[in-house]
Amino acid sequence: GQNIDQPTEMTATEGAIVQINCTYQTSGFNGLFWYQQHAGEAPTFLSYNVLDGLEEKGRFSSFLSRSKGYSYLLLKELQMKDSASYLCAVYGAGSYQLTFGKGTKLSVIP
Amino acid sequence: DTAVSQTPKYLVTQMGNDKSIKCEQNLGHDTMYWYKQDSKKFLKIMFSYNNKELIINETVPNRFSPKSPDKAHLNLHINSLELGDSAVYFCASSQGDLSYEQYFGPGTRLTVT
Numbered sequence: 374g375q376n377i378d379q380p381t382e383m384t385a386t387e388g389a390i391v392q393i394n395c396t397y398q399t400s401g402f403n404g405l406f407w408y409q410q411h412a413g414e415a416p417t418f419l420s421y422n423v424l425d426g427l428e429e430k431g432r433f434s435s436f437l438s439r440s441k442g443y444s445y446l447l448l449k450e451l452q453m454k455d456s457a458s459y460l461c462a463v464y465g466a467g468s469y470q471l472t473f474g475k476g477t478k479l480s481v482i483p
Numbered sequence: 484d485t486a487v488s489q490t491p492k493y494l495v496t497q498m499g500n501d502k503s504i505k506c507e508q509n510l511g512h513d514t515m516y517w518y519k520q521d522s523k524k525f526l527k528i529m530f531s532y533n534n535k536e537l538i539i540n541e542t543v544p545n546r547f548s549p550k551s552p553d554k555a556h557l558n559l560h561i562n563s564l565e566l567g568d569s570a571v572y573f574c575a576s577s578q579g580d581l582s583y584e585q586y587f588g589p590g591t592r593l594t595v596t
Binding site: 403404406414415416417418421423458460462464470471472473475476 | 523524525526527528573581582584585586587588589590
């Protein structure tokens with residue numbers, strides 16, 4: 374089976390740093406995605422981690438530890454436009470095994 | 484130019500009806516998908532399709548069927564609509580399999596009354 378856990382909601386201040394955690398228990402592991410979804414819009418791709426470690430892309434970084442079944446998304450220099458849901462998704466075993474977590478709704482306040 | 488487009492954006496219909504949602508991508512991608520996002524914002528993959536293979540999530544009722552007239556289109560047909568089918572349906576495409584970044588369409592909000 375597949376189980377992905379993320380905090381439901383988080384609040385952070387503009388200009389700050391926030392870390393959104395994701396833990397997973399899946400049958401097989403091929404990689405982990407992070408997507409951003411603004412309210413009423415489609416998800417958009419942020420990152421894909423296959424190997425352990427940190428990958429940085431501008432203000433956003435994503436970390437993966439396969440042995441711990443753990444990932445986090447780090448957002449730096451928060452902006453108001455970063456208010457959105459952040460979806461963790463694991464590509465597990467099986468051809469259709471792309472399982473999304475329920476998402477973390479991030480609210481950035483002034 | 485819109486990369487992945489869906490029509491209609493909103494669809495309101497009654498229980499028991501049959502409806503279709505259309506999806507087109509102009510990215511030249513090989514694989515297209517359909518997702519369902521329910522009221523709790525839980526995004527679930529329904530189908531994965533490329534020009535060689537249709538892969539169905541076994542939990543999807545057989546009232547749902549994808550139809551692909553060509554590589555750039557993947558339509559979703561739903562028979563005998565039920566209240567529980569109310570959700571936002573997203574089409575997506577990727578260059579390859581599930582290890583590739585996916586590009587999502589704007590979504591179709593289906594309401595079954």
